[in-house]
Amino acid sequence: MASQTIAAPVDQPYRGSGIDRPRGVPLPPERLSLFRAGQLRKRWHYLSFWSRELSFCAAHASVGPLPQAYWGVWDRAAQQFRQGKHLTTSCVQFGPGHVYVHDGDVEIDVAFDECGSFEVYRPEDRAYIWSHKDFCLEARGTVRYGNTTRTVAGVMFVDINEGYHTRHTQWHWSAGAGLDQHNRLVAFNAITGLFDTPTNSERTIWIDGVAQEVGPNTFSEDLSTVSFAEGGTLSFQPEALIEHHDNFILIRSDYFHWFGTYTGTLPGGIELREAHGVRERHEALW
Template sequence: MTPQPTPARIVEPNGEVRVGWFDRPFVYPNLQDARPQHALAGLHGGPFQGLEKRFRRWRLKQWQYGSVVTDSTLFACAVVDVGYLGSAFAYVVNRHTGERFEWAAKQPLSQRVAVAQSSIKGTSRFERRNWGHIDIHNHPDNHQRVVSVRLHGELGAVPKPPLRVELRIFDDPQHIQPIVVVEQSAPKLWLYTHKSYGLLVEGSLQCGTIQQRLQCGDGLAGFDYNRGYRQRRTWWNWAAASGRTNDGTIVGFNLTAHRPWTTQGSQRNTPPDAADCGFWLDGTLTKLSRVDFAYNPDSLLEPWHIFDADGLVDLHFAPEGKRSEHTHAGIVTSLFHQPYGHFTGTLSARAGRKVTLENVYGVTEQHYALW
């Protein structure tokens, strides 16, 4: 598989949507100019096209996620806008003690919620009074992402300290080839994805007894940007991690499967190179068309096995805990489970390089959404 040169836009003036794997991020992923299929699509071009445009905006699902792993800590945060509802979360895991602190908030109609319109510039932000804010700034000039988090602590039966995070993530495409894909999840429904794992990071993280100041190389980061139109009912499994092998190789992976976990079957009807699936060895990407997840969906803290048909990926995941969040907000339902723990196994590049992972820390995910 070879990536295509990235054009100026995803949606051409004639309405054509460019689908596939691309070598660089789109400066402006203009999927809002597409004509997706939805319940009010027939109103386009008529006297009620304003209503159609507003409904189309509500059907646009987008988020930006970041994570950092050190020898002692896992940190993750996200800003999410699904049109009808905005949300954000952050959590910190002390890898030595197993202690976890988490924050989550929602905003009806995505008020005071913004996801950057580009994966390489602009700011994703969630803010709520008496809760705090999460900012993810994307800087195109120096290929950096600055994560700034200020979240309040809580008193009570289960006290929670405040969270203060200032991180600078280095994501230069000259040093690491990102996964950049446009895929068609269903007829007239398109998704843009930009992801990188195994990124260098520096900064600080403060949460109770966790007081970390990271020099470049003390931890590794991951970045995940999604923007597009999804089916009303959506399932996926996901696994991601950043770490080092015993010989010092920096590894990262982003592995996905989009189908109900209660059945076996093919991934979405999209070209194999357009799947948002792959792994990195010292910044070099091996692109994958699909992987399989073998696990017990009714008992997520049992072991997982993640593999592909070509033998390039063979990973076992041992969960240590999980973050879960269930949302039932009228027309929106989300059943989200994100176990965290250790990956062991092998990653084999097509060029012949093979590495062994021992206790690389990361996450898996089971997510069902009706949105």
């Protein structure tokens, strides 16, 4: 008799491949209703590309029926920054292993391999939130702005998030990738305010693409450092900022997204010589 996978409890945090995900509530790719337990559905599809020369991000986000898309390009080599935001999503297009952005004189066309995937789930009172994470070792394509065209090669981080986040939500988030003292490609994801339970969290270190969950982390008040309970502290040097302030009366949001450079140490004695990535601060009433 074939064995049957036992589903994880629906009332506890979950982290895994998705094979044994909780059952009994809709989870993507199933359709989630607009409301659950008095909470409005929120969802976003965000990705960020990192390399020494250039970084960019692109995203779709929606709160209930209200959509928007945004993107940012930080050309570190040329010290040039471009960004865009729209209340429609047509300027940013996602496909399997591909992102395309066309907005005015800016065009991003980058493909990437999917790897290092996991998903997390967290009950939120009588509702819940869910996310799928990818860290992709190889991403290649072109980025054009104005009369400048860059051929880019780097890594890609993908975050797909959906659920019924509490009315007042706030988070601090850091992520990036670079080489350690052993010349290994190391990436990290640190968070407070979303999937930050003591275990089955989204906190992760990837070493050459292999993911491992790590313990809790804390941010300094100014977000200049992130420290890990298992040892290690990273310092962040901001270089370019996306800043959004939305006020739709009942829905309000203050969002800060920095591109920059990390140095320091991670749990396990990992020394990041130079890493590039992003940092976020977000507070929303939604």
